[in-house]
Amino acid sequence: MSPISALMMTTSIILGTLITASSKHWLMAWVGLEMNTLAIIPLIAKPHHPRAMEATTKYFLTQAMASAMILFAATMNASNTGQWEIKDCPLQTSTMILSTALLMKLGSAPFHFWVPEVLQGSQMKTGLVILTWQKLAPMALILSMGDALNQKVLITSAIFSILLGGWGGLNQTQLRKLMAFSSISHMGWILLTVGLAPKTSAFALMVYILLTTPLFLSMLMLQSKTIKDVGTAWNSSTHTSSIMLLTLMSIAGLPPMTGFAPKWLILKELTHHSMILLATTAAILSTLSLFFYLHLSYSTAMTTPPNTVLMTQKWRFFPKKHSSWFPLLASTTILLLPLTPALL
Known part of the structure; x- marks a missing residue:
């Protein structure tokens, strides 16, 4: 990977996390999560090995499912309450879906199935990013929601x-x-x-x-x-x-x-x-x-x-x-x- 591509991916990962952590609107939080996910996928697939391709596919499908659940729950909450605020989520069904999606993003049980396989197919440096920096954005959303979850x-x-x-x-x-x-x-x-x-x-x-x-x-x-x-x-x-x-x-x-x-x-x-x-x-x-x-x-x-x-x-x-x-x-x-x- 060229230095320009690596710099662009790293910047996108950092920027996506910062957007999610600082946003109060569900749509902007979702955009930050998508930037974060799409930027790290080329880093996982970098070795061009079948194991790396398998890890990339598993990571993408899991994160895409969780992001779709977040967008669906936020839209459902907005259609019922008229609010897109992260802290304002009184609808119980939306809260349940959001909790499940954020736990899937974190790799917490029982939605942990993707973490060992993705780590085994990734390089050490990429695995370090997945286990550390990639936890910040969903954890920021969980801490922002607080008692609403x-x-x-x-x-x-x-x-x-x-x-x-x-x-x-x-x-x-x-x-x-x-x-x-x-x-x-x-x-x-x-x-x-x-x-x-x-x-x-x-x-x-x-x-x-x-x-x-x-x-x-x-x-x-x-x-x-x-x-x-x-x-x-x-x-x-x-x-x-x-x-x-x-x-x-x-x-x-x-x-x-x-x-x-x-x-x-x-x-x-x-x-x-x-x-x-x-x-x-x-x-x-x-x-x-x-x-x-x-x-x-x-x-x-x-x-x-x-x-x-x-x-x-x-x-x-x-x-x-x-x-x-x-x-x-x-x-x-x-x-x-x-x-x-x-x-x-």
């Missing part, structure tokens, strides 16, 4: 996302699929407090993006696509594999890492609103995700692969240079927990 649907989807995100990642060996199921699980945690404490959900989304970005950058620098590749990462860069270990501990939500803060605050909000059973269920189901995070951490730092004379050593071939953003992102991943009160 069906809270029972959101909470049910949140619990199923935590369950299926952890369960689906247990038997995966591909890192991109593991990160896809990790994203599904984190979306569940974020959706738990959308109606109760929107600021907590926004903070959890911000921390999720801060944790996922250095993890993908470390995979790119270590040229790792499977758990087996991670087991030999020490050949390429010892300190990068060490940072990857700490990042995995943080994204698992273990104290005193940064990833502990959003889960702690979400459980605090749930118990404050007397939702003790919901908080307990979410905490217990998160152990499924914790298992494959620990499994990946064990493969990264505590295993020594067989080393023979004929074995290919990664450090001999094409060493990856560190990104200038990597040290800053890695440090926030590990050390941001004490600053949580100031950020909130």
Whole structure:
């Protein structure tokens, strides 16, 4: 892809997200979502491989269906109430359709079927964009609607996302699929407090993006696509594999890492609103995700692969240079927990 095309696609993705996040009118929000979707499709299809074409088709069909549902629900609400405002959506049927469409855009359960397949067919950098930046526009709409959305649907989807995100990642060996199921699980945690404490959900989304970005950058620098590749990462860069270990501990939500803060605050909000059973269920189901995070951490730092004379050593071939953003992102991943009160 030429630099001009890449610049145009990147600008369209950023502009579409900003239009959706700043609009108060459903039609403009829909236009921003369409710009966002159509701009990232060439990036997914860039490798010109059958797997990439399959991922592009699945992503396009899913996002087009969700966008059509959003436009249909907004039109139905406008025909009944005469209002196109995002916050003014009293019609229950429209609210239900909008909740379903936005959950499909986010890749939350039970509409998560497209996320692992699209990630597996995409490149690492494109997968990072899908799991981070592409979540901003639909989450901005969810936070804008607030109490207008069906809270029972959101909470049910949140619990199923935590369950299926952890369960689906247990038997995966591909890192991109593991990160896809990790994203599904984190979306569940974020959706738990959308109606109760929107600021907590926004903070959890911000921390999720801060944790996922250095993890993908470390995979790119270590040229790792499977758990087996991670087991030999020490050949390429010892300190990068060490940072990857700490990042995995943080994204698992273990104290005193940064990833502990959003889960702690979400459980605090749930118990404050007397939702003790919901908080307990979410905490217990998160152990499924914790298992494959620990499994990946064990493969990264505590295993020594067989080393023979004929074995290919990664450090001999094409060493990856560190990104200038990597040290800053890695440090926030590990050390941001004490600053949580100031950020909130």
